[in-house]
Amino acid sequence: xxxxxxxxxxxxxxxxxxxxxxxxxxxxxxxxxxxxxxxxxxxxxxxxxxxxxxxxxxxxxxxxxxxxxxxxxxxxxxxxxxxxxxxxxxxxxxxxxxxxxxxxxxxxxxxxxxxxxxxxxxxxxxxxxxxxxxxxxxxxxxxxxxxxxxxxxxxxxxxxxxxxxxxxxxxxxxxxxxxxxxxxxxxxxxxxxxxxxxxxxxxxxxxxxxxxxxxxxxxxxxxxxxxxxxxxxxxxxxxxxxxxxxxxxxxxxxxxxxxxxxxxxxxxxxxxxxxxxxxxxxxxxxxxxxxxxxxxxxxxxxxxxxxxxxxxxxxxxxxxxxxxxxxxxxxxxxxxxxxxxxxxxxxxxxxxxxxxxxxxxxxxxxxxxxxxxxxxxxxxxxxxxxxxxxxxxxxxxxxxxxxxxxxxxxxxxxxxxxxxxxxxxxxxxx
Numbered sequence: 001x002x003x004x005x006x007x008x009x010x011x012x013x014x015x016x017x018x019x020x021x022x023x024x025x026x027x028x029x030x031x032x033x034x035x036x037x038x039x040x041x042x043x044x045x046x047x048x049x050x051x052x053x054x055x056x057x058x059x060x061x062x063x064x065x066x067x068x069x070x071x072x073x074x075x076x077x078x079x080x081x082x083x084x085x086x087x088x089x090x091x092x093x094x095x096x097x098x099x100x101x102x103x104x105x106x107x108x109x110x111x112x113x114x115x116x117x118x119x120x121x122x123x124x125x126x127x128x129x130x131x132x133x134x135x136x137x138x139x140x141x142x143x144x145x146x147x148x149x150x151x152x153x154x155x156x157x158x159x160x161x162x163x164x165x166x167x168x169x170x171x172x173x174x175x176x177x178x179x180x181x182x183x184x185x186x187x188x189x190x191x192x193x194x195x196x197x198x199x200x201x202x203x204x205x206x207x208x209x210x211x212x213x214x215x216x217x218x219x220x221x222x223x224x225x226x227x228x229x230x231x232x233x234x235x236x237x238x239x240x241x242x243x244x245x246x247x248x249x250x251x252x253x254x255x256x257x258x259x260x261x262x263x264x265x266x267x268x269x270x271x272x273x274x275x276x277x278x279x280x281x282x283x284x285x286x287x288x289x290x291x292x293x294x295x296x297x298x299x300x301x302x303x304x305x306x307x308x309x310x311x312x313x314x315x316x317x318x319x320x321x322x323x324x325x326x327x328x329x330x331x332x333x334x335x336x337x338x339x340x341x342x343x344x345x346x347x348x349x350x351x352x353x354x355x356x357x358x359x360x361x362x363x364x365x366x367x368x369x370x371x372x373x374x375x376x377x378x379x380x381x382x383x384x385x386x387x388x389x390x391x392x393x394x395x396x397x398x399x400x401x402x403x404x405x406x407x408x409x410x411x412x413x414x415x416x417x418x419x420x421x422x423x424x425x426x427x428x429x430x
Contacts, residue, residue, distance in 0.1 A: 003317075007310035011369065014344070017351045018365050022358040026243050027250025049165040049173065054158045057177060061154035064181055065190045068420065072190075075424040093142045095423070096430040097123070097379075098192040104128045105141050109288045118289045119298045125284055126201075126226035126277075127194040145192035153189035156199035156388075157181065163207040164392045167357060168399070175395035175405055180388060184335070184415035185381035187423065198227045199386045202234055205274070206363065206389070209238035212245070218273025225277030230370050230383075235274050237359030237389075242267055244358065303376035309369050312377055313340060331419075331428045336372075336380040343368050343390050350393040364389035379430050381419075 024030050076092055077084035094102055100120055103112045105128050112120055127148065135144035157177050165173035180186065188195045205220035217238055224231030246264060285294040299305055316336050323329035347365055350356040356364075364387065371383040384390070398405035423429040 003314050004310045007313055008308070010344070011309055014348055014351065014365060017348075018358070018362050021351055021354060021361055022240050022243075023249065024354075025240070025247075025358045027247035046166050046169050049162055049170065053165075053170070054162065057158050057161045058154045061157040061177070061181065062150065065150045065153065068187055068190050071417070071420060072187075072424055075421050090140075090142050092424050093146060093192050095191075095426065098145075101128060101131070101145060101192050101194075102141050105131045105135065105145060109284065114301075117298065117301070118294065119301045121285055121288060121295045122298050122302060122304070124194070124226060124228050124231075124281060126223060127197050130197065131192075142192055146190070149192065149196035150190055152196035152200040156196065156203045159200065159203035159207045160388045160392070163203065163210055164395065166207075166210065167360075168355075168392075168396055172392070172395045172399055175398065175409075176388070176392040178409050179391040179394045179412070180385075182409050182412040182416055183385050183391070184412055184419050185385045185429075186416060187420045188382045188385055193382070194227055195382060195385055198224065198231065199388065201227050202231060202386065203388050205234040206237050206360070209234070209241050209359070210357070212241075214238075214267050214270035218270040218276075221274030222277035222280075225274045226280055230367060232274050232278055233363060233366050233370065235271060236366055237357075237363040238271050240359035240362055241357065242271065305375040306373055307375040309372045312372050312374065313337070316377065328428050331422060332378055332430075336377060339380060339384055340368070340372055343384065343387065346390055346393050346397065349397055353397075355396055356389075356393055360389045360392065364393065382430065 020030055072092055073084055073089055076089050100112075100123060104120055104123060109118060109121060109125070109128075112118075114120075127145075131141070131145040131148045134148055135141060138144040138147060157180065160180060161173045161177050163173075164176040189199070190196075201220050201224035205217050205224050208214075208217040208220055217234075221231070221234045221238070224234050242264060246259070248259075248261075248264075281295075282292040286292045288294070291297075316333050320329050320333035320337060323333060343364075347361070347368065350364075351361055367387050367389070368384070371377075371380060371387075394408070395405070398408065419429055
């Protein structure tokens with residue numbers, strides 16, 4: 001009970017601080033030490049990274065994925081003991097949820113069932129559809145899905161670099177991509193799962209909103225909402241950024257609000273375009289199972305549902321305590337606790353210092369809390385690999401601490417190798 005109360009209080013305090021930063025950007029002055037000096041406030045825009053720089057990021061990201069695929073092949077050969085075969089290597093791309101994506105790509109939502117039920121409607125469709133399209137040119141389902149994941153990840157890194165570069169400069173942008181790419185669970189970007197595509201669509205949407213390209217934001221946002229449930233959250237940074245541009249709460253408040261309403265309403269259809277992606281997903285549910293919300297009924301099969309974040313953290317701690325000597329304890333429960341603590345601290349420091357744009361801060365906060373509000377959380381590491389605002393914040397916080405930055409990236413890289421090896425050896429890393 002006490003743990004629930006304390007954790008809830010911490011979350012609520014961070015929520016109010018994040019909300020205060022949003023109100024400040026909309027023109028409401030904050031009192032005392034809570035206010036950020038004008039010299040430290042977010043808002044300065046750097047030159048757009050050059051195409052040459054973006055191509056370097058893209059090629060570098062692809063090269064890293066090739067190295068990790070080689071590492072997977074080596075780990076597979078080591079695990080087999082009798083060398084590497086094509087069958088054993090390809091089998092590593094159908095572990096856990098990946099096999100469901102492979103079956104959905106090959107069979108579709110209508111045909112792929114379990115016990116006569118369409119329980120796989122809980123898997124969002126864009127990755128399935130894009131992989132099926134690529135499969136027209138690539139004969140292997142695994143190969144098509146892998147190509148979509150790897151290219152999407154590399155392209156997504158370009159958008160992360162572009163966003164961070166415009167907000168904070170190239171040094172922070174480079175560090176952000178390194179934090180993202182060395183994250184211990186970033187190897188999921190090179191599997192037949194949605195991580196690469198989700199990174200691409202969400203990073204592109206948020207970057208387009210920051211650049212005030214509202215139609216492009218809407219299109220990318222709709223694609224994000226078709227990739228994963230939390231894709232709809234991209235509406236937050238876009239709406240907050242637009243209100244920050246209009247500053248409706250600046251004095252004189254009445255005149256500012258009046259001047260802000262019309263341009264906000266004009267851009268509102270673009271801000272709400274991500275709802276179109278969510279609507280397409282609901283239509284898929286209706287087409288396959290006769291109900292727009294069929295997925296909600298199928299979530300029970302996966303023991304999934306909503307739960308307040310503090311209760312989730314308490315049960316994760318309990319399961320870790322009960323499984324300290326088991327693989328689940330060290331591969332699932334402990335990392336989930338550590339990751340929440342690390343990312344929560346990053347958010348709190350970023351909110352207090354005020355350098356991070358409020359929209360990016362709010363998106364990072366909501367993304368963390370949304371992913372840690374599931375009643376049976378087994379894949380927090382995989383989900384958080386796509387939380388690119390948190391990696392940008394890490395880069396900002398360590399900008400003037402290069403030793404801390406380098407040691408952190410090195411430590412992440414070591415853990416990346418450990419968890420990749422565990423995954424290839426069929427460990428409970430999902």
